[in-house]
Amino acid sequence: MLFDSLETTVYTKIANWRFLFCKTAVPSEFHLDGTTRGYEQRSIPVRYSSDSKAKLSGESGLPQIPFSCYTFGVFLIEMEEILHTTTTESTGTEALLLHEEVPETHASGPHISLKAETLFHIGSFPVTNSLLSTFFVIVLLVVAGGFFKKRLALIPRGFQNLFEAILEGALGLMDSVLGERAKSEKYLPLIATIFLFVLISNWSGLIPGVGSIGIYGEHGFTPLFRAPSADLNFTLAVALTTIVAVNLLAVIALGFRMHAGKFFNFKNPIFFSVGILELISEFAKIISFSFRLFGNVFAGEVLLTITAFLVPYVVPLPFLFLEVFVGFIQALVFAMLALVFLATSTVSHEAEAH
Amino acid sequence: MDIEQVRLWAAAATIAIGTIAPAIAIGWIGSKGADAIGRNPEAAPKIQTAMILAIAFAEAVAIYALVVALIVKFV
Numbered sequence: 001m002l003f004d005s006l007e008t009t010v011y012t013k014i015a016n017w018r019f020l021f022c023k024t025a026v027p028s029e030f031h032l033d034g035t036t037r038g039y040e041q042r043s044i045p046v047r048y049s050s051d052s053k054a055k056l057s058g059e060s061g062l063p064q065i066p067f068s069c070y071t072f073g074v075f076l077i078e079m080e081e082i083l084h085t086t087t088t089e090s091t092g093t094e095a096l097l098l099h100e101e102v103p104e105t106h107a108s109g110p111h112i113s114l115k116a117e118t119l120f121h122i123g124s125f126p127v128t129n130s131l132l133s134t135f136f137v138i139v140l141l142v143v144a145g146g147f148f149k150k151r152l153a154l155i156p157r158g159f160q161n162l163f164e165a166i167l168e169g170a171l172g173l174m175d176s177v178l179g180e181r182a183k184s185e186k187y188l189p190l191i192a193t194i195f196l197f198v199l200i201s202n203w204s205g206l207i208p209g210v211g212s213i214g215i216y217g218e219h220g221f222t223p224l225f226r227a228p229s230a231d232l233n234f235t236l237a238v239a240l241t242t243i244v245a246v247n248l249l250a251v252i253a254l255g256f257r258m259h260a261g262k263f264f265n266f267k268n269p270i271f272f273s274v275g276i277l278e279l280i281s282e283f284a285k286i287i288s289f290s291f292r293l294f295g296n297v298f299a300g301e302v303l304l305t306i307t308a309f310l311v312p313y314v315v316p317l318p319f320l321f322l323e324v325f326v327g328f329i330q331a332l333v334f335a336m337l338a339l340v341f342l343a344t345s346t347v348s349h350e351a352e353a354h
Numbered sequence: 355m356d357i358e359q360v361r362l363w364a365a366a367a368t369i370a371i372g373t374i375a376p377a378i379a380i381g382w383i384g385s386k387g388a389d390a391i392g393r394n395p396e397a398a399p400k401i402q403t404a405m406i407l408a409i410a411f412a413e414a415v416a417i418y419a420l421v422v423a424l425i426v427k428f429v
Contacts, residue, residue: 112428113428114424114425114428114429173403176400176403288414291414291417291418291421292410292413292414292417294421295414295417295418295420295421296413296417298421298424299417299420299424302424329406329410330410332406333406333407333410336403336407337407340407
């Protein structure tokens with residue numbers, strides 16, 4: 001038949017299993033009446049034990065073809081053995097093919113994926129699970145905002161009391177950094193939006209069902225939702241928005257010439273190199289912003305997944321509390337850093353010196 | 355050593371070495387913060403805010419190490 005071109009090559013050894021890759025011709029079309037049409041070449045892995053050095057069966061010395069190959073009308077064209085085996089002629093190979101044993105492709109451990117998985121495409125634009133939950137967070141914030149705006153009253157009641165207290169606290173905190181109430185009120189919308197958005201995004205990963213409800217597809221399990229902050233794209237987007245907004249507000253506060261003068265200063269060489277460093281630090285800010293938030297939240301997700309995998313009951317509870325705290329602190333840190341950057345960049349160097 | 359082993363060792367080494375300095379830094383910040391609050395309890399809220407920010411900065415270094423370790427492990 002086709003076994004005349006049997007060749008062996010050395011690749012790797014996994015445990016004490018040997019893998020044999022059979023280059024095969026697989027029928028590309030199956031018909032209901034059992035006939036097949038057309039063939040395409042494919043490599044299928046066949047596993048056999050290295051301990052059992054049984055001779056290949058058959059008088060001709062041909063390897064045993066797995067049963068599944070027969071049932072699907074698969075023909076072996078050539079075989080590559082992936083182990084330290086001397087190149088032999090097809091008749092001399094020592095191996096025993098185990099019937100229907102192929103290596104498992106899906107690990108049974110907890111589902112951890114560094115990047116957000118794509119759920120579906122709109123046109124050529126991939127929609128990932130974290131993008132989906134980001135939209136849910138946005139809708140939640142917008143709806144809540146609209147709802148509370150309608151119910152605003154001069155004499156606060158219920159929820160409005162709470163939010164006014166929070167607002168007072170936030171303004172007080174901003175005063176301590178910016179120095180005056182007028183500035184705080186001017187920049188509150190940006191900082192508070194960043195804080196709320198990041199906070200809800202961090203916490204949305206802790207809702208039961210996020211990360212555990214999903215679809216079993218061709219690539220295994222895909223969660224339907226994922227904490228937005230556990231995706232580097234999200235944190236990078238928020239960081240970019242923040243830095244661009246800070247620079248824009250600085251231009252509005254100081255004028256373009258003054259703000260650009262911080263980065264490009266040709267008065268003397270020392271100021272020039274300081275300006276270049278400032279420019280680099282703007283990009284470093286973006287990276288540190290995005291990686292800090294992503295790292296914290298993703299690490300939390302991994303921690304929760306692992307603890308829930310090891311001990312499903314009670315033990316993950318303290319870690320959940322920890323993650324609620326970490327989510328809050330990271331949102332606070334994100335907003336505070338944005339505030340500090342804003343405070344430093346909306347003050348001119350001349351005013352600083354006096 | 356094959357590539358999988360190298361990955362495991364690299365991930366473990368990254369996180370192990372990368373967390374030493376932030377651990378020292380966070381301990382230092384915490385001890386100084388406690389000192390400061392003990393000396394001037396009235397300023398506790400201000401000190402705490404500054405302390406948490408400084409801790410977040412120090413922790414960020416450990417988080418970078420973690421991200422690198424995760425990338426080495428999973429990508």
